[in-house]
Amino acid sequence: MERGDRVTVITADNEQTGRFVQRKNNHVFIKLDSGYNIGIHDDTISDISVDDEANTTTTTEDREQDTSLPDVHILHTGGTIASKVDYQTGGVTNAYDVNELLSLFPELHDHAHITSTFLFNKSSEDLRFGDYNNIIDGVRQAVQDEPKGIIVAMGTDTMHYVANALSYALEGLPCPVVLVGAQRSSDRPSSDAARNLLSAVSFITSDDVSYHGVALCMHGDIESNEAYIHRGTNARKMHTSRRDAFKSVNSTPLTTVSFDDYKVTEHVHEETDDDFETRPFNTDLKIGLHKARPHMHAEELKQYASYDGLILEGTGLGHYPIDGDDENKAILNVIDELAPTIPIVMTSQTIHGRINQQVYSHGRRLKDLGVLGHGHDETPEAAYIKLAWLLSQYDAKKARQLYDANIAGEQSPNSHIQDYKNEYEA
Amino acid sequence: MKHNYKALGFKAGLEIHQQLPGRKLFSHTPSTVRKDNHDFNITRELRASAGESGDVDQAAAHEEAKEKQFTYQGYHDTDSLVEIDEEPPHGVAEQALETALIVAKLLNMDVVDAVQFMRKIVIDGSNTTGFQRTALVAKNGHIDVGGRRIGIESLCLEEEACQIQERTDTHDTYNLSRLGIPLLEIATAPDITAPDECRAAAEEIGMLLRSTERVKRGLGTIRQDVNVSIAEGARTEIKGFQDHRNIPDVIANEVQRQKQIVDDEGTVEKTVRRAEDDNSTTYLRPMPGADRMYPETDIQILTPNPDDVSIPRTIRERTQTYHDDYDMSNDLADKAVRYELNSPFSFKPLFQEYTSEHLSANNIVELYTEKREEHLPDDERFEEHAELLLTDLSAGNVSYDSVEDILQDIAENGTVDLAEYELMSDDELRTLIQEIIDEHPEAPRGALMGMIMDRSDGQADGSKAAQILNELN
Numbered sequence: 001m002e003r004g005d006r007v008t009v010i011t012a013d014n015e016q017t018g019r020f021v022q023r024k025n026n027h028v029f030i031k032l033d034s035g036y037n038i039g040i041h042d043d044t045i046s047d048i049s050v051d052d053e054a055n056t057t058t059t060t061e062d063r064e065q066d067t068s069l070p071d072v073h074i075l076h077t078g079g080t081i082a083s084k085v086d087y088q089t090g091g092v093t094n095a096y097d098v099n100e101l102l103s104l105f106p107e108l109h110d111h112a113h114i115t116s117t118f119l120f121n122k123s124s125e126d127l128r129f130g131d132y133n134n135i136i137d138g139v140r141q142a143v144q145d146e147p148k149g150i151i152v153a154m155g156t157d158t159m160h161y162v163a164n165a166l167s168y169a170l171e172g173l174p175c176p177v178v179l180v181g182a183q184r185s186s187d188r189p190s191s192d193a194a195r196n197l198l199s200a201v202s203f204i205t206s207d208d209v210s211y212h213g214v215a216l217c218m219h220g221d222i223e224s225n226e227a228y229i230h231r232g233t234n235a236r237k238m239h240t241s242r243r244d245a246f247k248s249v250n251s252t253p254l255t256t257v258s259f260d261d262y263k264v265t266e267h268v269h270e271e272t273d274d275d276f277e278t279r280p281f282n283t284d285l286k287i288g289l290h291k292a293r294p295h296m297h298a299e300e301l302k303q304y305a306s307y308d309g310l311i312l313e314g315t316g317l318g319h320y321p322i323d324g325d326d327e328n329k330a331i332l333n334v335i336d337e338l339a340p341t342i343p344i345v346m347t348s349q350t351i352h353g354r355i356n357q358q359v360y361s362h363g364r365r366l367k368d369l370g371v372l373g374h375g376h377d378e379t380p381e382a383a384y385i386k387l388a389w390l391l392s393q394y395d396a397k398k399a400r401q402l403y404d405a406n407i408a409g410e411q412s413p414n415s416h417i418q419d420y421k422n423e424y425e426a
Numbered sequence: 427m428k429h430n431y432k433a434l435g436f437k438a439g440l441e442i443h444q445q446l447p448g449r450k451l452f453s454h455t456p457s458t459v460r461k462d463n464h465d466f467n468i469t470r471e472l473r474a475s476a477g478e479s480g481d482v483d484q485a486a487a488h489e490e491a492k493e494k495q496f497t498y499q500g501y502h503d504t505d506s507l508v509e510i511d512e513e514p515p516h517g518v519a520e521q522a523l524e525t526a527l528i529v530a531k532l533l534n535m536d537v538v539d540a541v542q543f544m545r546k547i548v549i550d551g552s553n554t555t556g557f558q559r560t561a562l563v564a565k566n567g568h569i570d571v572g573g574r575r576i577g578i579e580s581l582c583l584e585e586e587a588c589q590i591q592e593r594t595d596t597h598d599t600y601n602l603s604r605l606g607i608p609l610l611e612i613a614t615a616p617d618i619t620a621p622d623e624c625r626a627a628a629e630e631i632g633m634l635l636r637s638t639e640r641v642k643r644g645l646g647t648i649r650q651d652v653n654v655s656i657a658e659g660a661r662t663e664i665k666g667f668q669d670h671r672n673i674p675d676v677i678a679n680e681v682q683r684q685k686q687i688v689d690d691e692g693t694v695e696k697t698v699r700r701a702e703d704d705n706s707t708t709y710l711r712p713m714p715g716a717d718r719m720y721p722e723t724d725i726q727i728l729t730p731n732p733d734d735v736s737i738p739r740t741i742r743e744r745t746q747t748y749h750d751d752y753d754m755s756n757d758l759a760d761k762a763v764r765y766e767l768n769s770p771f772s773f774k775p776l777f778q779e780y781t782s783e784h785l786s787a788n789n790i791v792e793l794y795t796e797k798r799e800e801h802l803p804d805d806e807r808f809e810e811h812a813e814l815l816l817t818d819l820s821a822g823n824v825s826y827d828s829v830e831d832i833l834q835d836i837a838e839n840g841t842v843d844l845a846e847y848e849l850m851s852d853d854e855l856r857t858l859i860q861e862i863i864d865e866h867p868e869a870p871r872g873a874l875m876g877m878i879m880d881r882s883d884g885q886a887d888g889s890k891a892a893q894i895l896n897e898l899n
Binding site: 021035 | 468469471472473474495507510511512513514536538539540541542544545555556561562566580582716717718719721723727729
């Protein structure tokens, strides 16, 4: 019995006909002709007969693409941006094939000539540095065909880590690389997938944009107004579920794309003539990320002795509990022992704002021990990727030296009022 | 308009939608429809995705062709992120599921072993998600109406949609507060063979729903859609009945409309139409194709046990019991049950404690419903005096004839001294009557009775006075 087979399930006092969906938790699930799925308990079933009539599947004729339009290449890595429903069985699958994707988003025909590559299908929270290297290599290959730009379609959970990783690993990009996801899967009529994807394509193909870097494109609000194009090193997922979950942290988006006409609102010109080079991640690295909190214990920090680097997610301006109690003093001792052997970077769990280790004695003491990060405004996640990438390319000493350099646009010398807005407006 | 419905091959089925109280089906905001000024607006668009064959559903396409924008007027208390499709649904409201099981039993249905919520594609903007979450809870039931058996095909538990405020060619505005209120959808088989039977079936289902005491009451909380067809016509879904009593007239007019088209050698299209105030129907939209549904994976599959709920006594059964056990008129028994349905109150303990030779169950119901309604509607002061009043009435200390004066007294003075209404003893009454006879030896009997009642100032029991007058005169 295969998914989609027409079956009749016979029980003691009844028989029900529909399409077989699945067996799960001692129930046989069928989709009735009314469209509803119901479950029938195994114990009550006396027989299931399968109707051998062939399932009719109609195929649609693919619409020809306009090859005079700019080329945009899409790399698929998973996520729900290309989800489609088979209403016969109610199953949700992914449309990785170009023609399938174009039938899901026919508006793409008006903007670009689309090609695509399936890299892998993973939840973004499952990605490891090896997967990053696959994406990096996917971009390297796509660039050879000289497209106007490249889109990386992926799950949104860790999209901001990937955006940072690509920002460092893709040096001298000759075109934009834009990460796109969906907070509502594309099988839903209310999905944000189509608008995010069209906005990314519009950004890439716009005459007002020449951006040789990595960006992330998602909804800018919870209405149907505009998408934000975030710099790859600045975006962060700030909400579990809202469409506008991604924000530029400690900066503002590069530009916005209006859903009215799919035009960018601010011109973007950031080009490079450098040679294109990919510099992937070392998959053997172990980088820690540790969060300061009240009543923590020194013991847990000791495990990082076997790591290659450590990001501290401190409090406030960049502090750890290192005084006023013996256990706190033990924490200071562990940091003191670790700092000479592995690079340690201070960030803040406030997410917003800049690290300053000169203001209070706790900060000064950590700085004196060699803890990096003073004056930086990267998020803990951005710092995590930056340190991992540096340690993938260089030894610990060189990585320490380079940590203060602005490598991929991750640093801004000043903090501005508009970088931090509260959300309590009516 | 009279038709020979049998000769026309008339068939009809009902679809009843009943709102449930408590929390929203998939969030923890209250199931309250708001009419006051909204707190925020959200504007959105929806898109119809192609089905597995590349076709966009007919009704879906119809809506998409409009390329509409939808504005949702929301309220901070009734609308959370769930209602604006910015947060996944919370777990199903247990109370609503229980109610569905109870109704399934009342409708003699088989509850399915595993309940799976589905996403039913609806892109007219009435759901922010673009689909309605709905689950088939029970199948294969029946009700008996006027000696005929009408099948109940399905009972679904689903989300109520937003309420339309304004429709233009390019922009629809919806009130968001109604979205997500739990809704029972009951669909009968097309077993109904006459318009009056359709109305009776709607009334029967309505009575059963109210019997649970777990459904919302009032305007707009229950809606009936009627599917009608005649042999040479086509299935038409009629929505928007303001009153189920109009069902027969609207059906008669719709049958006439279809007959006219057939007579003019036209073809009747399958359409959805709206019942208008003059009982005619007007075109709403083409009949949607088969519902496009797929599983709502954000919600756990439920395996309810129908044995966990018990079947309540129906309003009809309760009315019958009052009628049989307390010698109550059908009218008053019905009033008593209705009164009970609208308040956390039961007459039964009162009947058991206070009925006597002086006070009947009919009296008690009349006192609580009609008389109270007239003199002390919604007035808590009635409750303050009810126990003493019932005690005196039951013991025969106060005549039931006085209750209107007593209620009026409370209404005017805020309180009452029941002693003022206490009946005279037989000896006192006898003395009074003898006095009146002595003063008016020539007066006819009727005049004497009038004087007795007048002079006793309500403290004489009429029948007792007549009996004593007979003895003395």
